[in-house]
Amino acid sequence: MNDLEFFYAKKINIAEFQNDLISWFEREQRDLPWRKNKDPYRVWVSEIMLQQTRVDTVIPFYNRFMEWFPTLEEFADAEEERILKAWEGLGYYSRVRNLQTAAREVRAAYNGEVPDTPEEIAKLKGVGPYTAGAILSIAYGKPEPAVDGNVMRVLSRILLIKEDIAKPKTRKVFEAAVRELIDHDNPSFFNQALMELGALICKPSNPACLLCPVQQHCQAFEEGVQTELPIKIKVKKSRTIPLVSAIITNEKGEYLIHKRPSEGLLANLWEFPNFEIHTSLLPKREFFQAEFKALLGVIPVIQQHITKIDHVFSHLVWNVDTFAGMIDTEIDGRKLAENHYKWVNTVELEELAFPVSHQKMLKAYLEQR
DNA sequence: AAGACGGGGCC
DNA sequence: GGCCCAGTCTT
Numbered sequence: 001m002n003d004l005e006f007f008y009a010k011k012i013n014i015a016e017f018q019n020d021l022i023s024w025f026e027r028e029q030r031d032l033p034w035r036k037n038k039d040p041y042r043v044w045v046s047e048i049m050l051q052q053t054r055v056d057t058v059i060p061f062y063n064r065f066m067e068w069f070p071t072l073e074e075f076a077d078a079e080e081e082r083i084l085k086a087w088e089g090l091g092y093y094s095r096v097r098n099l100q101t102a103a104r105e106v107r108a109a110y111n112g113e114v115p116d117t118p119e120e121i122a123k124l125k126g127v128g129p130y131t132a133g134a135i136l137s138i139a140y141g142k143p144e145p146a147v148d149g150n151v152m153r154v155l156s157r158i159l160l161i162k163e164d165i166a167k168p169k170t171r172k173v174f175e176a177a178v179r180e181l182i183d184h185d186n187p188s189f190f191n192q193a194l195m196e197l198g199a200l201i202c203k204p205s206n207p208a209c210l211l212c213p214v215q216q217h218c219q220a221f222e223e224g225v226q227t228e229l230p231i232k233i234k235v236k237k238s239r240t241i242p243l244v245s246a247i248i249t250n251e252k253g254e255y256l257i258h259k260r261p262s263e264g265l266l267a268n269l270w271e272f273p274n275f276e277i278h279t280s281l282l283p284k285r286e287f288f289q290a291e292f293k294a295l296l297g298v299i300p301v302i303q304q305h306i307t308k309i310d311h312v313f314s315h316l317v318w319n320v321d322t323f324a325g326m327i328d329t330e331i332d333g334r335k336l337a338e339n340h341y342k343w344v345n346t347v348e349l350e351e352l353a354f355p356v357s358h359q360k361m362l363k364a365y366l367e368q369r
Numbered sequence: 370a371a372g373a374c375g376g377g378g379c380c
Numbered sequence: 381g382g383c384c385c386a387g388t389c390t391t
Contacts, residue, residue, distance in 0.1 A: 051388075
């Protein structure tokens with residue numbers, strides 16, 4: 001049985017389903033800042049921010065982002081430090097760097113107009129199948145599927161689809177379903193309604209089926225198995241990385257900070273000096289001093305232990321011991337620069353983007369001084 | 370196909 | 381403590 005036959009075996013009244021879903025959305029949709037108009041740039045930014053991130057988290061970031069960068073042009077021209085600061089605390093920081101790369105591409109190749117074809121828009125950095133469909137449908141009214149986690153959950157229940165949604169190829173099954181179901185007169189509301197339903201009614205646990213506008217179309221509800229769907233197999237292991245860190249100041253009250261590499265975890269963000277602990281031969285503060293001396297040529301004075309932080313990422317855990325320290329001798333400026341360290345005052349400190357873990361360390365430090 | 374890539378809210 | 385979130389990129 002191929003996907004299409006699989007789908008038609010579900011016998012659903014498509015016109016009624018569309019009407020029940022969209023009329024519910026028209027009544028109940030939330031008032032969200034990116035729904036003010038259909039400006040493709042605004043829709044695009046919202047979709048990038050919303051990747052793996054809840055609506056309530058995104059709202060304040062989105063509003064500030066639009067104040068800082070009201071147009072694609074202004075965003076394309078912005079300094080990288082500034083766009084990272086706009087994203088500070090949101091996570092998945094490559095999103096905003098890819099977004100700027102893509103915005104510059106739009107300016108160079110498309111005269112500043114976000115393209116409106118699947119082929120062109122999918123080429124943009126950071127725009128995958130979901131985001132392409134979301135922009136095309138919401139900003140341009142094109143009947144393209146926008147399959148995210150919500151849509152897979154909602155449709156797995158309505159159509160009783162039992163494939164593992166953790167598998168990459170499964171998304172295609174749902175895209176085929178959406179292509180059959182989507183309302184060609186209002187693809188924007190259809191796609192948004194599916195996601196809104198997933199967020200407000202058809203939730204991962206305790207779905208509010210009694211309030212559901214498409215309950216009578218839902219095969220999982222009919223069979224009483226809605227809480228067993230979707231099927232998701234994936235297991236993820238996460239490893240723990242022990243780190244030792246110190247917030248180090250000099251006589252001028254400046255802080256020593258380090259810029260992370262341009263690739264990998266927290267790329268291009270700033271942080272306080274820290275080292276991964278790969279030996280238990282030395283106590284942590286002596287280990288820090290040894291690593292610091294090897295890198296920058298001087299030994300910092302370590303004053304006191306500040307805090308121990310467990311910071312959980314999606315794929316690993318940082319276990320960070322943080323000390324307070326100071327430097328009373330000059331560090332070779334060349335060594336600082338080539339290792340991406342620099343001294344900053346408190347004003348500069350606030351203008352640079354730090355991971356939340358390091359914000360927590362600074363907060364604990366300031367509360368103990 | 371599987372892993373890297375953040376952070377927070379909810380149960 | 382685990383799951384999930386308006387996913388994408390790299391390998």
